[in-house]
Amino acid sequence: MPVIFLVGTFGLFGLIIGSFLNVVILRRGARTVGGRSGCLSCGAPLRWYDLVPVVSWIALRGRCRACGSRISVQYPLVEASTAVLFACIGASDLSIPMQIISLIIIALLILITVYDLRHTIIPDEWSYTFAILAFISASSFAIGSGWTGIFSLIIAGPLCALPLFALWLISRGRWMGLGDAKLALGIGFLLGQGTGLFAVFFAFVIGAVISVCFLLPYSYVRARFGITRLGAGGAGFTMKSEVPFGPFLIASTLLVWLMTIYGMPIPFLNIT
Template identity: 45%
Template sequence: MDFTKIHYTGILNAMEISLEIILGFFFFILGTLIGSFLNVVILRHNTGRSINGRSRCQSCGRVLNPIDLIPIFSFLIQNGVCRVCKSKISVQYPIVEFLTGVLFLLIFFVDTSIYKAVLDIIIVSLLIVITAYDFRHGIIPNTFVYAFIGISFFTLFFNFNTLSYTNPSLLTLLAGPILALPIWFLWQVSGGKWIGLGDAKLFLGVGWFVGLFAGITVFVLSFWIGASVSLLLIFLGWLTRIKKLNLAVKNITIKDEVPFAPFIILSFFVVYFFEFNLISLIAP
């Protein structure tokens, strides 16, 4: 037995694992930095403010120093408040930064092509902005959802893994409209009370990006998650009102509107990154 060969093989394997950990950490940090920029985009979109301007405290207007802009870390060391005026900093900042970092880490482990990784970074960034913006304002901004739709449509004809053109089938081309049509119908019938037109646009992009069968899983999963979270929020709201409990949740009732895009996008990430498929479970 060649112990020298085994020894060197072990060293090489350890080096590969160490390199993977280092690169994974780099992707996570890159994700938090991109997430910090996405926060700027989310807060300044449709306000008339340029994304190039210096960041300021939302309460006192103080120009933020570099120490105030370290993703996640700055929020933690400042206990979630401005260093000068002591006003609360929105928890959106660390949440967006952390989630973007985690998603970038998933991209690192899932993607085998640098070109596919770049595509996924763009898609993740667009969907993070849509999610947070819908949470804040209850609307999906056309700028970002149309970009998502356009990129998704382009992927029908170009494979980023092999850098080659493809010839999509009719079913593949119809995947987006098939998923979007039921949502559009609900929007049309309810006059926008049940669901938004932006959700139909989002499903159009989802169908084209992941295909019909994976898209159906996203469709079903988003309604399951949305219904479960909504019922939980209604229950917690009831406890807050009836039992006088001091819960850190908004007083949600059955009449309140809950943004649906975050559930669509969460389901999309689960299906896309973990290859979760309801159809294969039902009919293996």
């Protein structure tokens, strides 16, 4: 099939799944998925033309048709990112079973990212489902390289979780949440030992760059003008109290994972 057709089909499918993921995030623990959607402020029911992924949000300029209250930019962003990532899988030369597992993994990682941003919590069942799917997707390669490959895969998850678990233990949960260590388990299974550890390391680099460029000035300004204290009890800036680490782990993982799917060399590692 021509690549442009696959990109279009997977992208459109991603828009639909993305809009479903928004509903899952919104309703987790509150209601069961299903039923009619309404405005969160005024309860006005949404028409079908208000529910077209990305397009409706832009057409409404991010405001409710009935009451004019803001509709979070989360909705179009989740839909667009799911579409782009699905299209990347569609254009890859992965086998169809691997593509299906990859799409589910992407959906889970997007769920975890947004949930962690909103609530600074990563639901265990999502991390563990990700770990299981990552293990399954990697095991098809591991089995090909015999017992050493299988053993190497089995320890890849705990190996990548170990540094984050240690940070959680040492800081008693102040620098790092235990949820981040559970998430890294799946990252290790998905990417393997060396590449997985690189992705965890690179998450700290992304986190540091974003914190210094955007979040540090922001919290300084807030503290300077008395809007809030800079860290609890004058403890200063900590990644745990200010920003969830899960989104950085996932951004790094998706980048490194797509690079390996497309056969691009990972910096500092000799494997492709």
